[in-house]
Amino acid sequence: MVEKRSDRERESILSTAASLRWEVGNDLQTSLMESIYQNASRISDQVVIADKSKARLAWEHRLEWLLTSRWTGFPIMFLVLAMVFWLTISGANYPSQLLSGLLIEQLYPVLKTFGADLHLPWWLSGLLIDGMYLALAWVVSVMLPPMAIFFPLFTLLEDFGYLPRVAFNLDSLFQKAGAHGRQALSMSMGFGCNAAGVIATRIIDSPRERLIAMITNNFALCNGRWPTQILIASLFVGALAPAGLASLVSAAAVVGITLLGIFLTFATSWWLSNTILRGEASTFSLELPPYRPPRILQTLYTSLIDRTVFVLWRAMVFAAPAGAVIWLVANVHFGGSTLAEHLIDLLNPFGVLIGLNGVILLAYVIAIPANEIVIPTILMLTVLSSGTPDLGHGAGVMFELSNNAAYMAVFKAGGWTLLTAVNLMLFSLIHNPCSTTLYTIYKESGSLKWTVVSALLPLLMGFLACYFVATLWQL
Amino acid sequence: MNPNKGCEECPLNPAENLVRLGVKMDQHDFLVALAGNPNTGKSTVFNALTGLHQHTGNWPGKTVARAEGGFLYEKKRFKIVDLPGTYSLLSTSHDEEIARNFMLFGQPHVTVIVAEASRLERNLNLVLQILEITERAVLCLNLMDEARRHGIQIDTAKLSAELGIPVVPTAARQGEGLNALLKTIHDVAMGTLSCSPKRFQTGTSDLSEALTILVGKLEKAFPGLSNARWVALRLLAGDEQIIEAVRDGQLQSLAGANG
Numbered sequence: 006m007v008e009k010r011s012d013r014e015r016e017s018i019l020s021t022a023a024s025l026r027w028e029v030g031n032d033l034q035t036s037l038m039e040s041i042y043q044n045a046s047r048i049s050d051q052v053v054i055a056d057k058s059k060a061r062l063a064w065e066h067r068l069e070w071l072l073t074s075r076w077t078g079f080p081i082m083f084l085v086l087a088m089v090f091w092l093t094i095s096g097a098n099y100p101s102q103l104l105s106g107l108l109i110e111q112l113y114p115v116l117k118t119f120g121a122d123l124h125l126p127w128w129l130s131g132l133l134i135d136g137m138y139l140a141l142a143w144v145v146s147v148m149l150p151p152m153a154i155f156f157p158l159f160t161l162l163e164d165f166g167y168l169p170r171v172a173f174n175l176d177s178l179f180q181k182a183g184a185h186g187r188q189a190l191s192m193s194m195g196f197g198c199n200a201a202g203v204i205a206t207r208i209i210d211s212p213r214e215r216l217i218a219m220i221t222n223n224f225a226l227c228n229g230r231w232p233t234q235i236l237i238a239s240l241f242v243g244a245l246a247p248a249g250l251a252s253l254v255s256a257a258a259v260v261g262i263t264l265l266g267i268f269l270t271f272a273t274s275w276w277l278s279n280t281i282l283r284g285e286a287s288t289f290s291l292e293l294p295p296y297r298p299p300r301i302l303q304t305l306y307t308s309l310i311d312r313t314v315f316v317l318w319r320a321m322v323f324a325a326p327a328g329a330v331i332w333l334v335a336n337v338h339f340g341g342s343t344l345a346e347h348l349i350d351l352l353n354p355f356g357v358l359i360g361l362n363g364v365i366l367l368a369y370v371i372a373i374p375a376n377e378i379v380i381p382t383i384l385m386l387t388v389l390s391s392g393t394p395d396l397g398h399g400a401g402v403m404f405e406l407s408n409n410a411a412y413m414a415v416f417k418a419g420g421w422t423l424l425t426a427v428n429l430m431l432f433s434l435i436h437n438p439c440s441t442t443l444y445t446i447y448k449e450s451g452s453l454k455w456t457v458v459s460a461l462l463p464l465l466m467g468f469l470a471c472y473f474v475a476t477l478w479q480l
Numbered sequence: 481m482n483p484n485k486g487c488e489e490c491p492l493n494p495a496e497n498l499v500r501l502g503v504k505m506d507q508h509d510f511l512v513a514l515a516g517n518p519n520t521g522k523s524t525v526f527n528a529l530t531g532l533h534q535h536t537g538n539w540p541g542k543t544v545a546r547a548e549g550g551f552l553y554e555k556k557r558f559k560i561v562d563l564p565g566t567y568s569l570l571s572t573s574h575d576e577e578i579a580r581n582f583m584l585f586g587q588p589h590v591t592v593i594v595a596e597a598s599r600l601e602r603n604l605n606l607v608l609q610i611l612e613i614t615e616r617a618v619l620c621l622n623l624m625d626e627a628r629r630h631g632i633q634i635d636t637a638k639l640s641a642e643l644g645i646p647v648v649p650t651a652a653r654q655g656e657g658l659n660a661l662l663k664t665i666h667d668v669a670m671g672t673l674s675c676s677p678k679r680f681q682t683g684t685s686d687l688s689e690a691l692t693i694l695v696g697k698l699e700k701a702f703p704g705l706s707n708a709r710w711v712a713l714r715l716l717a718g719d720e721q722i723i724e725a726v727r728d729g730q731l732q733s734l735a736g737a738n739g
């Protein structure tokens with residue numbers, strides 16, 4: 006009875022309200038807001054004493070104009086991003102060498118000797134030390150230094166207030182592609198690490214636009230893929246130019262691939278929002294915050310803990326088992342040759358059809374956990390299949406070489422051409438995201454279906470792009 | 481400028497009364513909501529009070545869902561919830577809905593409104609809207625350092641009198657004013673410092689008549705409802721969410737807390 010009565014009471018309130026609404030008119034909301042604005046303005050006039058001469062510093066005005074105007078905004082944006090990449094690539098070089106010298110040249114032989122002293126069976130020491138340990142050592146030495154430079158730099162830009170300006174500049178382009186303007190931010194994060202970029206899509210409210218941002222984040226060339234691009238570009242593309250221009254030409258090739266990635270981000274976003282993820286781009290108000298001096302120490306702390314260590318840990322968790330698999334396929338024999346050789350023979354016809362080869366495809370299959378170990382795996386597999394073991398460290402052991410001539414010798418032995426190189430650069434940009442990123446997409450979207458789409462869509466696009474180039478090439 | 485500034489910035493100073501609890505908040509004596517416009521430094525205030533390292537960034541909208549943490553001050557346990565930044569409480573976006581729902585139905589003991597000192601007028605739009613729905617609030621006038629740099633001074637005593645709530649100037653990035661903020665939150669929660677927020681919304685005589693009728697009915701159906709006037713206004717404005725809260729009786733929980 007009581008329940009009934011209160012139900013009636015509530016409904017009567019609502020019907021009274023509905024009828025009173027006619028009397029007060031439907032501009033009530035507007036007049037209420039107006040009264041709030043008036044009071045806010047009145048109070049602030051009474052309590053704020055502003056020294057007009059300092060109101061907004063002149064340099065801030067000039068900076069704002071430079072960073073967001075039509076003619077200077079984009080060039081400055083490219084310069085800043087290029088600067089960050091250049092600092093990352095060149096700055097990471099030395100610590101990377103230091104780490105790989107420590108972990109691979111010094112600790113690795115020590116571990117091997119230790120294994121031998123313990124009388125470990127050859128397969129166990131192979132699996133643990135040649136497989137898992139080396140994969141981990143590679144991921145740490147290739148991934149840690151660039152991340153430890155890139156993420157703090159990026160966070161400093163964020164703290165200073167530059168990132169919202171990037172989003173502001175790119176907003177109209179993303180809107181035209183049917184995506185959210187904030188995707189500019191998650192895309193920029195993707196240049197460091199796609200897994201981090203996918204996490205950054207949390208800033209996008211609409212689930213449709215967030216999915217678009219997650220699926221296309223892969224087209225932002227990540228840390229793990231920069232070394233591949235730079236190595237292949239300088240070996241094959243740079244070699245085409247006269248010696249003085251070689252480094253400039255190879256740098257241009259890498260920038261070209263990066264821009265192609267940005268173009269694909271827009272194109273794929275547009276395609277998705279007109280097909281399987283149809284919908285209007287939602288509007289959002291983006292306030293340009295004031296420029297603030299970045300806090301260096303705090304930035305270092307949060308970017309190291311939140312981003313670098315987090316991403317590195319995930320990559321290591323995936324890389325260790327991958328190392329074991331890589332060692333296994335190179336060392337399990339049946340029918341007179343290794344499992345890897347069988348698989349390479351199986352993949353080779355398709356690989357050649359799309360201007361790559363069986364080795365590269367197999368490397369991309371077994372190095373799914375981390376793009377960092379693709380080049381070492383390709384080297385190891387090439388040596389294994391071309392029968393030139395004197396070039397490497399022995400069967401099934403991943404390795405990296407100290408100079409370009411040595412790389413070239415391995416690639417020549419594997420029958421590589423300029424087409425192979427160009428297509429490898431393309432395929433490195435356009436293929437499935439690494440398993441760390443896929444796992445992150447699954448965690449963030451909670452959907453197996455969209456995770457599968459994120460994996461297969463770029464893979465298919467990569468096959469098509471490579472096939473297209475190979476066909477044109479052979480005309 | 482300020483003789484105590486050196487002490488306030490010293491990290492040892494608050495340790496006397498403040499214990500940062502991070503996320504270890506099983507039970508608490510008081511619930512504190514942290515609201516405000518985007519990019520006013522709410523997360524910085526939140527981190528300073530809880531000792532957590534919620535990622536802060538100089539761009540609006542990075543606090544995606546609400547973050548929770550706690551601290552112990554003067555032997556009382558405070559649980560503090562960092563709400564997403566919003567420009568209004570009209571519930572037109574997901575963020576605004578999260579923030580408004582928490583302030584309405586989460587029944588915080590104290591709502592700390594973080595405002596940017598250099599952009600007071602625009603921030604006050606939200607402050608006035610929040611004061612419509614809550615009894616106990618503290619205005620944290622943050623980024624005072626930036627305001628000083630831009631030559632802006634604020635008469636905080638007058639502002640406090642105009643709004644009817646305590647106003648604490650801070651520069652959370654530098655740790656300035658956090659002690660005063662803590663003490664004010666504590667005093668408001670304990671009831672030793674009273675608030676009587678000014679409610680300005682006025683309108684035509686038709687409106688006040690309609691309001692009287694509705695408020696009467698609401699108070700009868702939901703005895704103890706403290707912000708009946710605000711609910712009546714939202715009903716008159718046709719706010720779907722509030723209509724639904726009346727229909728399913730969720731509004732009762734609001735009344736219960738104050739009754």
